[in-house]
Amino acid sequence: MNIAQAKNIPLAGYLQSIGITPCKKQGNNLWYYSPFRKETEASFKVNLVRNQWFDFGMGKGGNMLDFVMEQQGIEDISHALQILSGKVARISPANSFSFRRQENLSAYEEIRIQSLENPLLIQYLKERKIHISFAGQLCKEVHFRFKDKPYFAIGFKNNMEGYELRNKYFQGTLSPKGITTIKQGNDSCCIFEGFMDYLSYLTLKQKHNPKNTDIEKQDYIILNSVSNTLKGIDIISGYKEKYCYLDNDKAGVSAYEEIRNKCGLNVSDRSVHYRGYKDLNDYLVGKKQVQEKRQNWRMKR
Template sequence: MTIEEAKNIKLEDYLHSLGYNPVKRQGMNLWYKSPFREEADASFKVNTEINKWYDFGLGKGGNILTLASVLYCSESLPYILHQIEEQAPHICPVSFSFQKQSPTEPSFQRMEVKSLESPVLLSYLRERGINTELAKRECCEVHFENNGKHYYAVGFPNVRGGYEIRNKYFKGCIAPKDISHIRHTNRQNEVCYVFEGFMDYLSFLTLRLDSCPQYPEFDKQDYMVLNSVSNVSKALYPLGNYLRIHCFFDNDRAGMEAILQIRKEYGSTINIRDASHLYSGCKDLNEYLCKRNPLREKKFIQTSVPKKSKGRSL
């Protein structure tokens, strides 16, 4: 994708493909709740005439390239264009009816959450190398309507009641967007494994279960899924409760910058490990899973299983 091709994409269509819809219109301006943080009132504006945005809370704005730069925490133009191009198949022109929409209404209508049972969705997960029994435990099936059309996808809940949603043809979220934190309230773990997206989290569980089925402790670990590296700032406070953090981010600049941000916050007090070398040569952990090699998997499990500390099994 070229710079001009990216700039020709309407911002409202791009935001809609990511799961963000405006809450009101004022002339040529569409107002959104900011995709960068939690807020009660909309402070993110898109001018549809000049196709530019401005976030009043951030004090920053620009075109689709600057928006993607903030969303993906990267200033690398090739990476930003790649991310926009990956989302491009899901971008289609949309129209919004504000007469029937209020700031408190969800982006999607008639949403129904049920157990993950769809053969189509389970087949999609198997294509991604995911153990479907694990997926049934960790995920759900979300049905919803948008512009009068019915959709369904694999859903992964976050801490604020929103969902990351995926199917073979769609990648987005049902707001509010936030991190997912999987922890065990009956024990205080010292270690947290952090992933960029939930497909990487499911890939990790699949690798560990397939390569070490006798190992019971993976079910007792604490995990965190950012659901986008743009959420790393939301993860900093809860990560402060751990002594060791293992980061399984993408092998790209955005992943590196996310780890740097965590190290900047806690580098002197918490042992922070970049585990991306375990799947070097692959974009992310799911690609590593899909290209699985028994010898590499054995090494992966040996180095990713936490060591036991005195008096506590991790």
């Protein structure tokens, strides 16, 4: 098998052959739960006409070979060709696939939202070094049943009246999914990928200067997933100064570049203050991506 032949293999058929089935079809696009992580809303798209994929959570995509190399964690095209050669006989036509049910708000039952007070959730926040008073002000405790089993999680409300859900073992969304804006009448804003990063920022500000945190001097935009970046562009563009506290990974870099390209001047990448850490919460906790001397981070904003 050569590269051209590999690129012509139907992506949808290949995914079906390895047990990955779509949630829904929209026009020429099939939507899947991402094969690269656990999620409750489909963010992985396959275009049937172009025979290409794109993962909105990662901010990257490509052809069949790109997918195999990403999934297998390899960089050698010849290795990817070898993998595909062993599977091609079992790949179904692109128009032959089954669907899995998308798990969203309708799948959750007996939803109850209350003040954040569960000891296990409080303990989880403490493990993440989050200042409990900030979490109490900004988050809720969400109880629900899913597939006849009870669950509870920290809930962070978005602008669409949905909730981002998080506990020690689970991360998901109580639909609809959207961004969260906290407006305080300022001409500058801080942008975060998730609410744990936002809470980490507030905690670091309080830790750095307990008597004068200055947290009221900026507005805040929490994307609640880099797949929501486009939804926030119009709002972000309205600020004179934009400070991005995004993750130190490919998806975070891609989101920053998209904001910088579409929002013009005065977009600042603040992730340089926590290089070597995946995100702001990992910096707060001290969980490094690589072994290096911890930076002395002086937060200016």
